[in-house]
Amino acid sequence: MADIKIQNLTYTYPEKKEKSLNNINLEIFPGEFVLVVGGSGSGKSSLIRSIAGLAPNFYGGKSTGNINIKNKNLKKIDRRDLVQTLGIVFQNPESQLVMTDTEQEIAFGLENIEMPEKIIKRRIMEVTSALSLSNFKNSFITQLSGGQKQKVALASVLAMQPDILLLDEPTSQLDPIAGEEILTMVRRLNEENGTTVVLVEQKLERCFHFADRILIMENGEIIKDSKDISEIGKWSAEKNKSYIPPLSQLFAKAGYDHIPLTVKEGRNLINREKNNVYNKEEKRKTCESRKRKLKPASKENPILSIKNMWFNYKTKEEILKNINLEIEKGSFTVIMGENGGGKTTLLKTISGLLKPTKGKVEIQGKNTKKLQVEEIAKEIGYLSQNPKDYLFLPTVREEIQFTLDNLQIENRENIDKILEQLEIKKFADLNPRDLSTGERQRVALSTVLASNPKMLLLDEPTRGLDYDLKEKLGKILKELQKQGTAILMVAHDVEFAAEYADEVVLLYEGSIIEKGNKQDLLTKSTFYSPQISRLFSDYEDGIVTVQQGLEALSKYNQEVKHEII
Amino acid sequence: MKYLYSEKNNFIYKLNTSTVVFFIFTLFLLSLIFTHPIYLGTLFIITTLMIITSGNWLEWKGYLRLSIPIVIMIILVNSIFVKTGSNVIYQGPTLPFIGRLRITLEALAYGGAMGLRLIIIISLFCLYTYTVQPDKFMKLFSRFSSKIIFIVILSIRLFPLLIEDYKRIIEVQKTRGVKINKGKWIDKIKNALPIISVLLLSSLERSFEQAESMYARGYGSGKRSIYQKDIKRRRDYIITISTIIGLASGLCIFTAGQGSYSYYPKLSNPSLLDYRLYSILVITMILPAILNWGWKKWPILKSKI
Known part of the structure; x- marks a missing residue:
């Protein structure tokens, strides 16, 4: 008996013309670990949402075909029974938690299905110790790290004791170590409890080896369904995917x-x-x-020069300690290091959002101490972690114009060139918020590039991107580098750094502990090597x-x- | 951003939320019904004792720093504008709008008493903020209307997120050349627009995702149960009963008219009328502080209550 049986499923979101899922037929058996792979917009999330009954029950839209969960038609299953059979964990840990502390969050689902207090207490005890959350039971959600939050989200679903676990890119917003931990837990649940797992994930190197079966999706269809990794490998190489x-x-x-x-x-x-x-x-x-x-970088007139720079927030401990760094024209440098090591703070001191407490940051020989953020913005572009923070205007074109207006740049010829270069010209008159993750990021990047900056700062730009999107971003950055833009990027993504960067800076507890070319730095390391x-x-x-x-x-x-x- | 509440290791934090809330509410009610300076003074001392006992002395100092100037203002305004009262301390020149400056002892005393009442209320608010976990407080009332309570809990949870979003968006928009806090007020409003727009759009998207996660965990599928992890111990019964006695004695004092005091036209005799009721009130209301002291002195008390 299949745990999940889908027949001829087709689904269209409300106000959309094209089908997000097209004629899906699928059987998933108890205890299987199924990995769903595909580019953005391929229908992976829609598939998961359909299985969970969210599409169309929560999303609306049109759905035809049949989904059976444990031999029972999904439409006929009472919602209370469904949430106890099937649990779903979403991408963003922040926006799926609703209570103020861990224990209440885990209790939330159980309260919804009217579990008696005694059972709730027991389930909380069980899941918190299983997911090693016991020490955080009374912690406020806001005080937890991203990884811990996602663990709480997982715990709150597991407390309902579902037989089937659906996960929609659960690690995309986490750093590699936290992501690894979540996936290890999911794997343990599958191996030790026999939980059926359907996982959508971008970072394939982390989970490919423990999947029993791989589904590949494109344009709302399952184009490959195989248990043989070598077969998929060859197929993928053949098709250059x-x-x-x-x-x-x-x-x-x-x-x-x-x-x-x-x-x-x-x-x-x-x-x-x-x-x-x-x-x-x-x-x-x-x-x-x-x-x-590797061509040696020119040491004359660096774009950025940081000399003996220290930074600390008021009355708090030092975040950056004695930083010395020079960035030349046309270089591509990646800053790597642990969480909380000061990477983002370093970028902020360069962009002028934070002023150094000691020492100086010079941009083309000018000390930034007396410069306003918007003056620096003309020379140095800054792309933060969350592209959504940039976007609010009705069209992509207006977003770029907005930056130019603010920086009082008259020349508008640049707009079309940037749109073309970033392959977003076709979206120029669309609302940027309606675009996919990768597209949104490129729109945010276009607003930054509008002023034609000499240097580009990027904070974790590969987070949440799949391989294709990463490759696209990598090529764009390489192209900019060729044109002479210096690129300085913070990343956890060793593979990306190895592929595209030239130099690597290792930051540890606020100090630069090593700087050199990637060949030297990335091959000698156990953890920071691809x-x-x-x-x-x-x-x-x-x-x-x-x-x-x-x-x-x-x-x-x-x-x-x-x-x- | 952090919540203000953080658990400290003392007797007050080891009480059930409902006990602490009832105790603070009683003090609040009494501070509203009493106008007698001695009773107000007593309530002030009790509140101070509770704040020190619960280990929130440092936090309270911040509140005092803010409220003392307001209290001084109240006293000044009351004594300048209210000219009734027979004991004139100072008689000055005629001022525009106010008329002849005439400060009386009665108006000064009345302003002082009202200021004291305000300080008590602000201090109780401080005590509440630092000793009551917001979730638990809300849960006390979820038996009555779970939906409204849930909205409040969600807002409390979203508030710090919103602040974080706001800070981040400001930074991002600054790097796009948006000038915050510059120019005339009309420019400021215009410059705030992108930030508010992004904040609004992102919050809407987040609420949608939150609603999805709630739906996927069975929210709205019917009647809910309520999980309350707080247990009631002997100490909760002791404090609750003593607070009830305190409240009752306070109400007796009030109904007997002893809690009020007439400031105008002439300050009446402030002597207490019923020492027995007064002593009951004081003893019952400082009991938590006494037990906290006893708990520290004789650890055996911890296991007994």
């Missing part, structure tokens, strides 16, 4: 038959096939040659991008084939 993690993609593109999912598997594979063809001498050589490819370089760490140094990996792999593959022949 990024529906598998970068590591698997690498092997698929290099033409391997067996597609590994983890670094460990990948290393075993190389090890088996290669038999250590390279010796240490050669390893060093390849490393040197890769480094030489999967690709961890894969090759025994054989070659300095491999950080997919292209470099691909070259190396193809080379090994050919050698192996050569030896066999």
Whole structure:
């Protein structure tokens, strides 16, 4: 008996013409861990919402076809029974919590279905200890971190003891460590309690290896449904789609038959096939040659120069300590480091939103101490974490004009050029708030680029983006860099930094502990190194991008084939 | 942003929310019905004692700093504008609008008493803010109307989020060249528009998401149960009963007319009329402070009550 059985499901949101789900047929069996993959707007969330009965019951719109949950038609299931069979966790931890403290939040769902107080108490005890939230039982929700909030959201759903758990990108707003923790918990629930899991997730490298089955969606349809990872890998490589993690993609593109999912598997594979063809001498050589490819940055007239800068909020401890940093024209630098290490604060001191308590920040030789934020804005663009904070006007074009008006820039020729460059010209007359996450971000970026800044500051721009959108963003940034814009970005995303940046700055407890080119910094680290370089760490140094990996792999593959022949 | 409430380790915080709320409400009611300076003074001392006992002395100082200037204003305005009263302390020149300046002892005393009442009420508000968890307070009333209470709880939860959003949006819009707090008032309003618009749009989107999460957890599917984790201990019964006795004695004093005091035209004799009722009131209302002291001195008391 299938837990979820969908027949000919088609769904259209209210006031929309195109179907968000088109003729879906699907059976999910008890205890299965199903990963749903697809680009933005492919219908992943709509599928989850339909299974949960939210579309059309909550969203409205038109739905045809049939959904059976545990052999019972969804339409005929009483809502109270449904919420105890099936739980859903959403993307944003902030906007799915409604009470003031953890315990009350967990009790909320149980109160709604009129559970007696005694059972509520027991369920709270159970879920808080299972999700290690016991110490935060009495904490106010606002005082919790993003990861803890998402744990509370998960706990409040699990308290209803559902057999099926639906998760709609639960880690997209979290930092990598918190995201990992949530996914590990979900995996444990699936393995130890037999909970059926349907997970929509962008960061495939974190969850691909524990899914039993992968569904790939495009344009509201399921275009691939398979349990065989290698098959999906090859299919994905053939069609040039990024529906598998970068590591698997690498092997698929290099033409391997067996597609590994983890670094460990990948290393075993190389090890088996290669038999250590390279010796240490050669390893060093390849490393040197890769480094030489990087052109040395010009040290004359840096755009940004920070000298002995300290920052602390009034009466609080120091957040930035003795920062010295120079950023040249046309450079691409990523700042990495733990949460609360001062990364965002550093960007804010550069953009003038915060003034240093000691030391100075100079932009093209001018001290920012006496400059207003809007004066700095002409030279330095700042894109914050949340693109929504920018958007309020009825059209995309007006948003860009708004920035130009404010900064008193007369030249309007730039608008169309930016719209084209960011591939948002077709949305120019649409409301930016109606666009998808990636599109909204590009609109926010366009408002920042309008003033033609010499330097661009970006705070976690890859958060919540899928591989395709990340690639798009990466290419745009590379293009800007080519035009001479200096790019300084804060990111947790090691893979993105490895692929696109040139230099890396490590910030720890408010101090810069290292700065250097990515080849040096990202290959020598255990945690701050991309999967690709961890894969090759025994054989070659300095491999950080997919292209470099691909070259190396193809080379090994050919050698192996050569030896066999 | 943080909530003001944070649990401290003393007797007051180990009481059930309903007990603390009832106690504070009783003090509030008594401060409204009494006009007698001695009773008001006594209530002030009791409130101060409670604030110190609950460990909120530092927080209270902030409240006092704000309220003392208001109290001084009340005394000044009352003594300048109210000219009744027979004991003239100062007689000055004729001023426009006011007429002849005539300050009487009665008007001064009346202003002082009203100021004292205001300080008591502000202090009680401070005590409430720091000792009562907002969720728990709301839950006390959810038996009557769960929907309204829920809206209030949600607003309390959303408020800090809104403040955070506001701060963030201001920063972002500044980097887009929006000049906040600059120019004439009309410019200020114009410049605030983008910020308010973004705030409104984002809040609407968030409320929609919250509603979805509530719906997915069965909200509105019928009758709700109420989970209250607070347990009642012996100490709650002791304090509740003693507060009831205190309230009763206060009402007796009031109905007997002893709680009021006539300031005009001449200050009447402020001597107490019934020492027995007064002592009952004082003892019952300082009981929490006494128990807190006893609790610290003899830890055994903790397990007994």
